Amino acid sequence: MSGSYLREIAPQIGAGLGFREVHLWQGNPSTAIDTDVLSEDEKQRASRYRFSEHRAAFMASRSATRTLLAGYLNCRSRDIRFGYGPFGKPVIAQPSTQLTFNLSHSGNRMLIAVARELELGVDIEFEMGCRFTDAISTSMTCSEQARIEQAPLFFREKLLLRYWTQKEAFLKAVGVGLSFPLTSLHVEFHGAGKTTIRAIEPTRSICLYGQEIDCGRSYIGALVVDPAVSLCHFQF
Numbered sequence: 001m002s003g004s005y006l007r008e009i010a011p012q013i014g015a016g017l018g019f020r021e022v023h024l025w026q027g028n029p030s031t032a033i034d035t036d037v038l039s040e041d042e043k044q045r046a047s048r049y050r051f052s053e054h055r056a057a058f059m060a061s062r063s064a065t066r067t068l069l070a071g072y073l074n075c076r077s078r079d080i081r082f083g084y085g086p087f088g089k090p091v092i093a094q095p096s097t098q099l100t101f102n103l104s105h106s107g108n109r110m111l112i113a114v115a116r117e118l119e120l121g122v123d124i125e126f127e128m129g130c131r132f133t134d135a136i137s138t139s140m141t142c143s144e145q146a147r148i149e150q151a152p153l154f155f156r157e158k159l160l161l162r163y164w165t166q167k168e169a170f171l172k173a174v175g176v177g178l179s180f181p182l183t184s185l186h187v188e189f190h191g192a193g194k195t196t197i198r199a200i201e202p203t204r205s206i207c208l209y210g211q212e213i214d215c216g217r218s219y220i221g222a223l224v225v226d227p228a229v230s231l232c233h234f235q236f
């Protein structure tokens with residue numbers, strides 16, 4: 001599928017987005033690349049990437065995101081202006097809208113979640129890219145580490161990534177990114193792909209709802225949002 005497919009379908013699907021609903025899109029962003037839609041600051045950011053594959057991944061995911069959001073906002077892709085939170089979370093600054101979104105890319109896949117007035121976080125990870133032994137001690141709580149270590153060998157990396165993606169999606173929903181220690185988050189799996197993620201801070205505890213997302217072979221995906229919502233899946 002291509003950018004023109006996304007341009008055609010996004011306005012129709014966007015028109016049906018209800019409150020307490022999340023539209024979750026996944027696909028290969030390089031099929032939707034259109035550098036003409038990027039802003040000057042995005043082109044400058046792209047030119048600063050040292051590795052061409054990182055530059056291409058950034059341009060492709062921004063093109064796809066702009067094309068998709070333009071369909072929901074009923075405007076031209078290049079007319080969208082993004083603002084950024086203190087830890088880099090992008091938001092739609094212009095046009096004025098209730099629409100919220102978050103995105104993640106890994107390998108040749110990306111996830112984009114879109115909603116109205118909801119704080120969202122998504123994460124997708126390619127299974128082969130995980131440095132297993134480093135990640136387990138620096139990102140898991142003691143009980144999560146024990147659960148991973150008790151799992152059959154072939155299943156451990158996958159289980160680690162299921163925890164990891166939930167935690168990263170949580171931190172992206174809150175907007176703080178990896179500035180917050182992953183070991184301060186505790187994930188509970190409840191069956192049917194549903195989870196809760198609790199952050200224990202000295203003064204308050206935040207708990208959000210998670211969902212494991214089927215992203216196909218070798219990929220693990222997660223969505224975190226508050227409150228619990230209904231979810232519609234689309235491909236591009």
Ligand SMILES: CC(C)(COP(=O)(O)OP(=O)(O)OC[C@H]1O[C@@H](n2cnc3c(N)ncnc32)[C@H](O)[C@@H]1OP(=O)(O)O)[C@@H](O)C(=O)NCCC(=O)NCCS
Pocket residue numbers: 058061062086087088089090102103104105106121122123124168171172173174175176177178179
């Ligand atoms: C957000 C973060 C967890 C993403 O990790 P990643 O696995 O490398 O990348 P993903 O593909 O999952 O997500 C990247 C996308 O998340 C979004 N994003 C960036 N920062 C974000 C944040 N703080 N919260 C939510 N989403 C964020 C962006 O759209 C980004 O895509 P883009 O850079 O291509 O536009 C990581 O980059 C991070 O911790 N950033 C915070 C850095 C920080 O503390 N900056 C301080 C600036 S003063």
